[in-house]
Amino acid sequence: MSGKLNLPVFYKGLMIICIISLFSFSLFASEYQLQVAKGNTAYSTGNYKEAVQAYTSLVTQGLESTDLFYNLGNSYFKLNDMPHAILWYERAKRLDPGNEDVTFNLNVANSKITDKIEPLPEFFLKRWLRSLTDLFSVDAWAKAGIAFLLAALALFSIYIASRVLVLRKLGFWTGFLTLVFSVIFLILAWTGNNSRMTEQSAIIINPTVTVKSSPDEKSTDIFVIHEGCKVLLVDHIGNWYEIRIVNGSVGWVDMGNFEKI
Amino acid sequence: MYNNIYMVFRRLLLVIGFLAMFAAGFSQEVTLTGSAKTTVSVGESFTLTYTLNSQGTDFRGPRLTGFDVISGPFTSTSSSIQSYNGRTTVSVHYSFQYILQANREGTFDIPPATVNVDRRTITSNSITIKVMKTGTAQPGNSQGQQYGNSQQQSNVQTGPNDVMLKAYVSNTNPLQGEGISVTYKIFTKVPVSQIMFSKEPSFPGFWSQSLTKEKEKLQQYTQVIDGQQYIVADLRKYTLFPLKSGRLTIEPLEMVCQAQIKRQSKSRTGDPFFDDFFNDSFFNTSYTPVEKSLRASPLVINVKPLPSAGVPGDFAGAVGNFTFHTELDRTRVKTNEAINLKCVVSGEGNLQLIDKLNFTFPPDFETYDPKVSNDIRSSEKGVSGSQVFEYLIIPRKPGKFILKAVPFSFFDLKKMKYVTLTSPEYTIEVEKGTGEAANITYTGSNHEEIKYIGSDIRHIKNQAFDVRKSGEYFFGSLAFLLWLVIPLALFFIFIILFRKFSKRRSDVVLMKNLRATKIARKRLRKAELFLKEQKQEEFYVEISQALWGYLGDKFSLPVAELSIDNVKQTLISKQVSEDLIQNFIDTLNNTEYARFAPGEKSGNMERVFNEGLAVISRIERELK
Numbered sequence: 058m059s060g061k062l063n064l065p066v067f068y069k070g071l072m073i074i075c076i077i078s079l080f081s082f083s084l085f086a087s088e089y090q091l092q093v094a095k096g097n098t099a100y101s102t103g104n105y106k107e108a109v110q111a112y113t114s115l116v117t118q119g120l121e122s123t124d125l126f127y128n129l130g131n132s133y134f135k136l137n138d139m140p141h142a143i144l145w146y147e148r149a150k151r152l153d154p155g156n157e158d159v160t161f162n163l164n165v166a167n168s169k170i171t172d173k174i175e176p177l178p179e180f181f182l183k184r185w186l187r188s189l190t191d192l193f194s195v196d197a198w199a200k201a202g203i204a205f206l207l208a209a210l211a212l213f214s215i216y217i218a219s220r221v222l223v224l225r226k227l228g229f230w231t232g233f234l235t236l237v238f239s240v241i242f243l244i245l246a247w248t249g250n251n252s253r254m255t256e257q258s259a260i261i262i263n264p265t266v267t268v269k270s271s272p273d274e275k276s277t278d279i280f281v282i283h284e285g286c287k288v289l290l291v292d293h294i295g296n297w298y299e300i301r302i303v304n305g306s307v308g309w310v311d312m313g314n315f316e317k318i
Numbered sequence: 319m320y321n322n323i324y325m326v327f328r329r330l331l332l333v334i335g336f337l338a339m340f341a342a343g344f345s346q347e348v349t350l351t352g353s354a355k356t357t358v359s360v361g362e363s364f365t366l367t368y369t370l371n372s373q374g375t376d377f378r379g380p381r382l383t384g385f386d387v388i389s390g391p392f393t394s395t396s397s398s399i400q401s402y403n404g405r406t407t408v409s410v411h412y413s414f415q416y417i418l419q420a421n422r423e424g425t426f427d428i429p430p431a432t433v434n435v436d437r438r439t440i441t442s443n444s445i446t447i448k449v450m451k452t453g454t455a456q457p458g459n460s461q462g463q464q465y466g467n468s469q470q471q472s473n474v475q476t477g478p479n480d481v482m483l484k485a486y487v488s489n490t491n492p493l494q495g496e497g498i499s500v501t502y503k504i505f506t507k508v509p510v511s512q513i514m515f516s517k518e519p520s521f522p523g524f525w526s527q528s529l530t531k532e533k534e535k536l537q538q539y540t541q542v543i544d545g546q547q548y549i550v551a552d553l554r555k556y557t558l559f560p561l562k563s564g565r566l567t568i569e570p571l572e573m574v575c576q577a578q579i580k581r582q583s584k585s586r587t588g589d590p591f592f593d594d595f596f597n598d599s600f601f602n603t604s605y606t607p608v609e610k611s612l613r614a615s616p617l618v619i620n621v622k623p624l625p626s627a628g629v630p631g632d633f634a635g636a637v638g639n640f641t642f643h644t645e646l647d648r649t650r651v652k653t654n655e656a657i658n659l660k661c662v663v664s665g666e667g668n669l670q671l672i673d674k675l676n677f678t679f680p681p682d683f684e685t686y687d688p689k690v691s692n693d694i695r696s697s698e699k700g701v702s703g704s705q706v707f708e709y710l711i712i713p714r715k716p717g718k719f720i721l722k723a724v725p726f727s728f729f730d731l732k733k734m735k736y737v738t739l740t741s742p743e744y745t746i747e748v749e750k751g752t753g754e755a756a757n758i759t760y761t762g763s764n765h766e767e768i769k770y771i772g773s774d775i776r777h778i779k780n781q782a783f784d785v786r787k788s789g790e791y792f793f794g795s796l797a798f799l800l801w802l803v804i805p806l807a808l809f810f811i812f813i814i815l816f817r818k819f820s821k822r823r824s825d826v827v828l829m830k831n832l833r834a835t836k837i838a839r840k841r842l843r844k845a846e847l848f849l850k851e852q853k854q855e856e857f858y859v860e861i862s863q864a865l866w867g868y869l870g871d872k873f874s875l876p877v878a879e880l881s882i883d884n885v886k887q888t889l890i891s892k893q894v895s896e897d898l899i900q901n902f903i904d905t906l907n908n909t910e911y912a913r914f915a916p917g918e919k920s921g922n923m924e925r926v927f928n929e930g931l932a933v934i935s936r937i938e939r940e941l942k
Binding site: 090093100115116119124125131162166195196199200206213214249250 | 782809816
């Protein structure tokens with residue numbers, strides 16, 4: 058008889074974990090709603106400078122959110138500060154690569170900057186994997202992976218516990234499928250996290266930046282990029298960073314010229 | 319004036335010359351005579367002629383100071399045979415000509431020239447020429463004055479100021495958009511024909527309109543400039559509107575014409591009286607056409623920008639003084655009926671540059687580009703008239719629509735500020751018309767594509783959203799690991815526990831088997847108790863239950879299936895010996911029999927108990 062009691066206990070445990078984690082996510086949300094509301098009102102009345110201040114005060118408190126960064130990017134856009142608008146959109150995109158509004162506004166902002174660089178074509182599998190990874194944020198993938206894992210385990214439990222043949226078959230195959238999905242989602246979360254951890258990009262803030270051939274002010278000028286241009290940080294020596302732009306060109310730039318995403 | 323005096327003087331000389339000729343006869347003497355105008359102005363070109371009335375060689379011209387030799391010396395010869403009173407004279411004339419230009423002011427002596435005639439050196443007279451300042455003899459200012467190119471091969475010359483082309487501007491410092499007029503005039507002292515415009519003026523940075531009509535006869539009038547009378551004709555007139563501010567240059571008009579210049583004699587007798595006589599217009603009326611290229615100098619217009627303060631948002635460059643008037647023919651219509659909206663801008667200024675008004679119609683209205691017509695009168699004073707925009711609007715959907723007020727802004731030149739006129743706001747009520755479907759043919763469905771008017775970023779997220787500590791990611795966090803590990807662990811615990819449970823459940827049969835003897839014994843012990851107490855009823859129930867229950871438990875047979883036949887078959891399948899089966903069945907039968915048989919029962923009870931005990935024990939032994 059003790060074996061039959063085990064299943065409800067298992068689910069009850071899951072429920073408790075679920076509630077605790079949800080609760081912890083929304084714990085300190087209410088404290089900052091005021092500041093967010095202040096920024097939103099300022100933005101809606103066209104007071105973009107005030108909106109920027111309100112949102113930035115949240116950021117300096119060490120908080121982040123896709124929507125917060127998105128709103129901040131919008132405020133900078135309205136102030137016609139394209140490099141900062143792009144910077145914050147990129148930061149929002151980093152948190153949630155699949156956010157449609159962020160992508161839309163980022164494209165609008167990018168259409169207003171000086172540099173138009175043709176990106177190097179990427180290997181198609183890599184491109185597919187990247188676009189698949191970018192559909193959702195890393196955490197969304199991770200949560201989906203765990204949800205599917207739970208579903209798979211529940212279905213396997215049905216397979217094991219049931220004495221009805223149809224249910225056993227159904228439980229096994231659907232459980233197997235959900236487990237496969239779960240593994241895929243977790244892998245996507247892992248790759249997304251990998252690129253987030255290893256690929257550090259930056260946005261050029263200064264109006265015109267001359268890219269040098271080596272980390273030295275006296276070295277040869279290779280090319281010139283302008284504000285709003287996105288660069289990948291490859292390496293750094295002291296204050297000098299080796300950057301790569303989307304067309305594959307590489308050079309060195311002083312730290313003061315850009316802001317990390 | 320000078321010419322007239324000269325002419326009278328020449329005629330006087332001619333008459334005196336005739337008289338002298340008769341008196342003196344023809345005493346021939348070789349002479350070299352130099353002649354030229356005695357008064358010239360700086361820059362003027364004139365002819366210096368030396369005439370020799372014989373054949374001569376080795377002409378040596380004078381050293382000229384104060385003059386530039388433009389061309390020369392040309393040598394020309396003429397011979398004439400004169401027969402007078404039986405005497406025939408053959409005279410040969412040599413003439414040497416220079417075309418000179420005075421280059422500075424002052425009085426200059428031209429020293430004598432020499433020529434050899436019959437190994438004799440003949441010396442000419444010296445000439446004194448007074449050179450005067452420019453402007454005293456030259457009409458007009460330097461602007462607009464061009465020197466004709468001396469293209470003729472002959473010695474025919476035109477004065478630099480005989481034909482002039484000048485440009486006049488009404489205002490060289492207009493505001494941007496303010497109208498100015500430019501007139502090209504020809505000034506001439508000599509008859510001019512075959513006027514050809516080699517290059518029309520161009521007005522970069524201006525909107526221009528020509529005021530001269532093609533094939534119009536040129537109006538001529540006379541004008542006196544610096545004491546000289548000229549015939550003047552307006553060749554070209556333009557109204558210009560500067561489109562931008564700054565220094566704008568008008569490329570000039572260029573033209574070629576034939577100037578009719580009086581021929582100067584090539585044959586000279588050496589006698590000034592004769593020369594003058596035959597060269598007089600009375601005798602020599604032929605004119606030589608001389609091609610002259612004329613070019614007005616470029617005009618520089620300094621266009622001032624319009625004030626940057628207070629520019630209305632809809633200002634589109636209209637400058638002048640305008641009135642604005644709109645008219646809607648009706649405000650209550652049915653769907654698919656046309657409405658006419660007439661807008662009239664009238665006044666003075668750059669009317670033609672007003673090309674559209676910023677009407678925005680409700681999107682459900684079908685509108686067309688406006689029909690633009692104008693009634694514009696241009697003159698030197700400016701451009702006035704009206705520009706009419708007629709809009710045709712067809713409402714396609716019923717409802718109440720508001721035609722927003724439209725501003726029209728211009729820069730008022732008199733007040734020197736921007737003025738905005740606004741049309742009234744119209745409300746149009748559209749009722750659903752009848753027979754809509756019959757009137758309109760829709761291609762495909764009547765769905766409409768969304769029209770994109772502008773592009774902007776999407777609005778901010780206004781609803782409350784959650785924030786979290788930055789750098790706190792779910793992936794890789796402890797919670798994530800726990801979520802991953804705990805369910806898996808629970809799952810495996812579940813599997814282990816479930817395995818154990820189901821194993822035990824499969825042992826139930828064995829357990830029952832084991833318990834069968836125990837229960838049977840318990841029941842037999844109970845029966846023994848009833849036996850001692852001589853409770854017959856209870857005793858037989860216990861015995862019967864002990865036997866049947868033992869079989870049921872032992873062979874997992876449900877109570878409903880317990881019957882003699884079933885028991886027999888089960889025992890056979892378990893390979894119990896025949897006699898034991900028979901023994902067991904007999905015991906069961908005996909028990910039933912004794913239980914329900916009447917009579918003395920106490921002796922039977924003892925026997926039944928012993929049999930039951932014995933048979934259970936035997937089966938126990940046999941099955942092991």
